[in-house]
Amino acid sequence: MDLIRVLGDAYPTLVKGLVMTVEITVLSLLLALVLGIITCLFGMSKIKPLKWISSVYIWLIRGTPMLVQAVYIYFAMPQLVQLITGSNFKIEVFTASLLTLTLNAGAYISEIFRGAIEAVNKGQMEAARSLGLSYGKSMIKIILPQAVQICLPSLVNQCIITLKDSTILYAIGLPEIMYYGKVYVGRTFETLATYTIIAIFFLAIITILSFVSKRIERRFKG
């Protein structure tokens, strides 16, 4: 196998792709964290319309494949906007990719948060309230710190999923690692070596992430 030779040759483009992969993943996860918190708060809100917004959003994301979401946002949405407003509308491939990945991860992160909050024993809220703390203060001081501990493993898991899912964006032409791999294969037909390298890149990053997450978990438990 010509792994080393291909690696040496394809290295510059593959790394360029990898940088994009990491960049879009990190950016979208940061945004998804905020989106997830907001969606979770909406979902737990007593105001009905906010609850609906949250459920419809989660329903749409969970109910459709990410590939469909990506092509919808990149190809279909501009047409839709044009139909409605009559003016020309174009979305950058990076923006569309970021939007897709953020919307996707945001929905799942919101569910992770909700699950974690519900997993905190009911007695904790009662104890905090019975000491005279308001609902908000009880949430911040008592419920959320425990929920964060509970959801950390699932959150890291979601990071891994988002990182892997970002390769789907190759389908709309985001120049991430799969895109550059494909371009390189197209030029050289080094299929086996190229895709092996890409797989190893992912394996390496995710192994490190898993290791870090285990360390964090252990620290919280200890």
Place this chain on the structure above:
Amino acid sequence: MKSSETKIVVQGLKKSFGKLEVLKGINAEISKGEVICVIGPSGSGKSTFLRCINRLEEPTDGAIIIDGQKINDPKADIDKIRRHISMVFQQFNLFPHMSVLENITMAPVTLKLKTKAEAVQKAMELLERVGLSDKADYRPADLSGGQQQRVAIARSLAMEPDIMLFDEPTSALDPEMVGEVLTVMKELAAEGMTMMIVTHEMGFAREVADRVFFIDEGIIMEQGTPDQVFGNPQNQRTKEFLNKVL
């Protein structure tokens, strides 16, 4: 220790969960410094009754009046009222992510009733009092059930309450740990704290209570001094219940 000053008045208290009516009209008057033990079969509504007093359960009907103020009123600031009505739970409900000391200082500091230093000093006094001053830096999970419940009592006392509600405080404890918690409660009673205790410890109720409420089917079936209720029960249901548990 009981005085003539009325502390808590309960009028026609009703509570339903959906179609199930758990409390069917409870009337009671409790004086300052009085110790009330609430007994009755499980499912009789005694815990619900207690939880209505600090509105952990929202009464469906009736009134709860504390120090002359109706507390189940939309205008009543329940967070403020709860500061002087503490509750001790069957499952302790200590905050597992905090040390014992932080458990006790959290509420007074968060609510800006005390500075951090004052709260710590008070917490150490309280820990001393419940016999756990060497456990201040422990996590709740590292304590026994009896120790956890004593910390929970200290946490309640840190709010300097004038009413304390105990919801089966010893029911989740191993038998050998019941005594240490009851001892702390006895001391509180002797110091004149107004206490309402839902309990299955009949010996304790007999010894400590000023009055005993026997609750069944959502009403107070019988009430009186421990001697009256335990020694000479009038109601048939009370007799049957006591026959089973004594």
